[in-house]
Amino acid sequence: MLADRTRLHIALQKSGRLSDLSRDLLRDAGFRIQRSKNSLTARVENFPAELMFVRDDDIPTFVSDGVCEFGIVGQNVLEEFALGADEQRYEVLAELGFGGCSLKIAAPETLAYDGPKSLTGERIATSYPRIVRRYLAEQGIDAKIVKMNGAVELAPRLQIANFVCDLVSTGATLEANGLRPVETVLDSQAVLIRTTKMLDDTRSKLSAGLLTRVDGVLTTKESKYIMLNATGQSLQQITSLLPGAGAPTIVPLHGRPGQFAVHAVCQESVFWETLEQLKGAGASAILVVPIEKMMM
Ligand SMILES: Nc1ncnc2c1ncn2[C@@H]1O[C@H](COP(=O)(O)OP(=O)(O)OP(=O)(O)O)[C@@H](O)[C@H]1O
Ligand SMILES: O=P(O)(O)OC[C@H]1O[C@H](OP(=O)(O)OP(=O)(O)O)[C@H](O)[C@@H]1O
Numbered sequence: 001m002l003a004d005r006t007r008l009h010i011a012l013q014k015s016g017r018l019s020d021l022s023r024d025l026l027r028d029a030g031f032r033i034q035r036s037k038n039s040l041t042a043r044v045e046n047f048p049a050e051l052m053f054v055r056d057d058d059i060p061t062f063v064s065d066g067v068c069e070f071g072i073v074g075q076n077v078l079e080e081f082a083l084g085a086d087e088q089r090y091e092v093l094a095e096l097g098f099g100g101c102s103l104k105i106a107a108p109e110t111l112a113y114d115g116p117k118s119l120t121g122e123r124i125a126t127s128y129p130r131i132v133r134r135y136l137a138e139q140g141i142d143a144k145i146v147k148m149n150g151a152v153e154l155a156p157r158l159q160i161a162n163f164v165c166d167l168v169s170t171g172a173t174l175e176a177n178g179l180r181p182v183e184t185v186l187d188s189q190a191v192l193i194r195t196t197k198m199l200d201d202t203r204s205k206l207s208a209g210l211l212t213r214v215d216g217v218l219t220t221k222e223s224k225y226i227m228l229n230a231t232g233q234s235l236q237q238i239t240s241l242l243p244g245a246g247a248p249t250i251v252p253l254h255g256r257p258g259q260f261a262v263h264a265v266c267q268e269s270v271f272w273e274t275l276e277q278l279k280g281a282g283a284s285a286i287l288v289v290p291i292e293k294m295m296m
């Protein structure tokens with residue numbers, strides 16, 4: 001059956017690290033996901049789109065083939081796919097700020113390691129053979145790659161390989177298996193991808209609409225609304241300290257001559273250090289509040 005051309009198809013991981021976070025992003029963007037008994041697909045109630053729940057490894061293929069116009073997948077999976085593809089038939093539209101992890105080479109705690117040359121002639125177990133092959137080529141190292149589909153951390157104990165190359169975030173899995181990270185091969189997070197296949201007018205418009213909403217969520221997540229009071233002399237320094245703020249609103253404070261209220265939308269992270277600097281420059285009554293929705 002041909003996919004319905006009047007709606008968008010979005011490929012998401014069915015169950016795993018990215019599943020809930022991907023759905024949360026779409027919900028934050030205002031899409032109401034219909035509950036479905038058939039858990040492999042779900043309609044969006046208030047937008048012509050259908051979610052397809054699949055294995056994450058299949059997402060780059062579906063989007064490249066245009067079976068799904070959009071997908072959410074880790075950069076690690078995408079890169080491994082790209083290294084095996086003849087041409088790139090998808091585009092990365094946004095880094096989503098979740099699913100952060102790194103692909104690392106790890107070795108048993110007891111094994112000596114003295115830089116990448118220690119990998120020469122060794123066996124490295126991984127689910128990411130193409131990425132590891134590229135890394136070894138860049139380093140000019142000759143080593144044998146052993147492909148495993150999961151439980152890679154077990155390889156040294158099973159004497160399949162001395163080294164592993166797998167995803168790490170907290171490092172707890174490595175530690176639990178008596179391994180330590182020795183090299184970082186790739187840093188990764190989830191990204192939104194779109195097919196580069198030509199879309200008809202209907203889906204092209206829907207695609208732009210979806211993108212505007214997702215962009216809105218991503219900008220909003222970083223953005224904060226700052227309010228503070230300042231004296232006339234300190235205004236210039238204070239406004240220059242506001243991270244990623246356009247033109248702030250400055251209004252005189254009633255009954256307090258020479259004092260002003262400054263309001264600004266900051267589109268970059270606001271750290272405690274920033275607040276300390278603002279205070280040091282003469283700001284008082286500083287408030288930082290989250291922004292719920294934003295459309296620029
Ligand atoms: N420890 C982690 N911390 C954060 N993100 C991670 C971590 N491990 C993996 N990820 C990211 O989440 C993605 C999905 O991880 P998961 O372990 O659920 O995949 P999987 O077992 O291959 O699932 P599937 O059944 O869909 O093939 C990874 O490709 C990676 O981008
Ligand atoms: O550094 P850590 O925080 O310990 O995370 C690393 C683990 O997370 C991932 O597996 P996941 O738990 O998603 O399970 P999976 O192997 O079944 O995919 C990855 O394959 C590691 O095993």
Ligand SMILES: [Mg+2]
Nearest residue numbers: 055056057058
């Ligand atoms: Mg997978």
